[in-house]
Amino acid sequence: MTNETSTDFRNDETSAQEERLARLIRLAARAFNRSLQLRLTTEGVTFGQWIFLRILWLEDGLSQRELSERANLTEPTAHTALLRMVEQGLITRENVAGNKRRQHAFLTPRGNELREKLEPLAVEANDIAVQGLSTDELRILRRSLNVIIANLERDEAEAAARGIRIPPTRTATSV
Structure with missing residues (x-):
């Protein structure tokens, strides 16, 4: 596996100005994720679980969809991710409002308590960045x-209005 970040474009002003924004943003996002994951690991939480915990801290009881x-x-x-979070005692999944098919995720006391520990770790990763x-x-x-972000979201919405959508990963074909 190659390490894209090993290139010296960051130290060369001319190269940095010529580097594609998409690549720089992707590398920055990957570095952010890895920095945060290093910190989350101390509490036994994965980056994927962090994403769902943040959402549930703001609005508990959402469906999987x-x-x-x-x-x-x-x-x-x-x-x-939600199954693993149930196994770890971070959430429970329950049927609500008589709907036997749709389960909603609810934070457990342990899932709620993690907010105090995890949010400062995210702030630390952001401060370092x-x-x-x-x-x-x-x-x-x-x-x-x-x-x-707004430009690219608008581009995607305009494509969708023309009937062009991003296919699900499992049905996408290689070009």
Whole structure:
């Protein structure tokens, strides 16, 4: 496996300016995830579980479908993570409102208590990531990333309006 981050483009101003934004953002996201995962491991939580815990801390009792949509993950991925979270005693899954098919995830006391431990770890990873950036640079970065996200979401919505959708991973074919 090659290590894409081993290239020296970060130390060469000209190369850094020519590097594709998509690649830089992907590498930054991967580095963020790995930094946070290193910290979450101390509490026995995976990055995937962290995503669902954050959502449930804000709104407990969501269905698997609602969780997968909010996390931008497939339902099978959510299902696997939620089963593991039940095994670890972080959530319970219950039928609500007489619906025997749809189960909702509810935090256990242990799942709720983890918030106090895990959120500071995420803050620490974020603080490390932005070391060396001024307040103005950080404000511009946040604004720029929000514009990029909005542009790409609009592009996807426009494609969907034309009937073009991203196929599920299991049905996608190689080109």
